[in-house]
Every structure is written in C-alpha cells, then in structure tokens.
Amino acid sequence: SQQGEEDPQALSIQEGENATMNCSYKTSINNLQWYRQNSGRGLVHLILIRSNEREKHSGRLRVTLDTSKKSSSLLITASRAADTASYFCATYNSGGSNYKLTFGKGTLLTVNP
Amino acid sequence: DAGVTQSPTHLIKTRGQQVTLRCSPKSGHDTVSWYQQALGQGPQFIFQYYEExxxxxxxxxxxxxxxxxxxxxxxxxxxxxxxxDSALYLCASSLLDRSSYEQYFGPGTRLTVT
Structure with missing residues (x-):
C-alpha cells in the first residue's frame, strides 16, 4: 500500500519558475526522502530529511518537513527543462523490523523551455 | 564504479509463464531490495535480502x-x-547499516505480460 500522497499529481511550469510539490504520509517516520524518475527508468535519490529536522537544502532543492501535520514539501528553484521528471516522496518508518521505503504515487513535473 | 545493474531491460511473457529477473548491486553493497512499479504508480516494496x-x-x-x-x-x-504483473521491477542496493537512508536503484526491468 502507498504510504504517502503527492500533490499535485501533475505540474507544468515555464523554465526559470519555481516548482513546489507536497507529500503527505500516515505513520511515524524515521526519515523522508525525495526521488526523481525520468521516463519510467530508475530512481535517483535527491535529498533526505530526518524526522528531527525541519528544513534542508541541496543546491536548487529545498525540503521541509512538518511531522505534526505528517507532510513534506519539495521546492525546486529556477527550474530547467532537464528537471522534467516524476518526483516521489518515500518514507522510512521507524520501529520494529521494518527495512522498506514506502513511496507515494508521485508528481509529474513538466518544465517547458 | 559500476552502479546497480539489472537484466534484462525489457521482457515480454505470456500469462501463466514464469520469469526470472536479475540484479547486481553496487560494488560494496550487501543488501538488495526489490520493488514493483505499476504504470502511473509509485514503487511498492516486494522484499529485501541480506546474507542470502x-x-x-x-x-x-x-x-x-x-x-x-x-x-x-x-x-x-x-x-x-x-x-x-506487468510493471517496472526495480532493484535497490545498500549497505545493511545504511539501508534506511542510502539506497541506490537500478534502471529497472520492464515486464509485459500478454
């Protein structure tokens, strides 16, 4: 079953604009990760934020985490056509013998040149 | 340093048949996880292997x-x-003690069942 839900399901913007994607999840987490997938190929790890962190930056990426609302957002600044891809949030849940990542359904981002 | 590799890239099978997909982890990694990704969906965890x-x-x-x-x-x-069962099958590798935050995915095998 899917743990999270990304919002929106699809997003179309112009090059140079910022893109914001949101993710909600259901259970307590150890960390939350964002991945990118180009054209149905393999997933590329973008950034990880731990449950005790509220914000993290990596290059043009900014991730926030609100554990009280069980939500996260990914901001891509100054988008480029090469950022066109599907973006997934994935949670790693704490406790027990759980070793899996649980993914949301993803946001399809299209950046128009 | 080779990353995660998977074979074959594409596969077409008929209902009722059996299929085997293969994965070689990133060099130095000891843990392998498999995920199934249906069209338009996020990956779903199938299982994880460590020490066979x-x-x-x-x-x-x-x-x-x-x-x-x-x-x-x-x-x-x-x-x-x-x-x-038609889907993209993804393999991910990691080190056991880092699997909670550092998994590397292969390019996937696209399986089509007709």
Missing part, C-alpha cells in the same frame, strides 16, 4: 520469490504470471 536470507517481505503473494547469492547479486522470480 529474506529479511522483510511486502504484501505480495507467494508467486513472488527471490534469492540472494554469496556475491550479493539477487534474482526475483515470478511464477504463474498474471496480466497485473
């Missing part, structure tokens, strides 16, 4: 089985294929 043992299993029927070899490579077997 299944460490955790997701909500998949027994038709899905796996194996890990002494060199850490892994196979995913699916028996009695159904149309609904």
């Amino acid at each position: 043992e299944e460490r955790q299993r997701g909500n998949f029927p027994d038709r899905f089985s796996g194996h890990q070899f002494p060199n850490y490579s892994s196979e995913l077997n699916v028996n009695a294929l159904l149309l609904g």
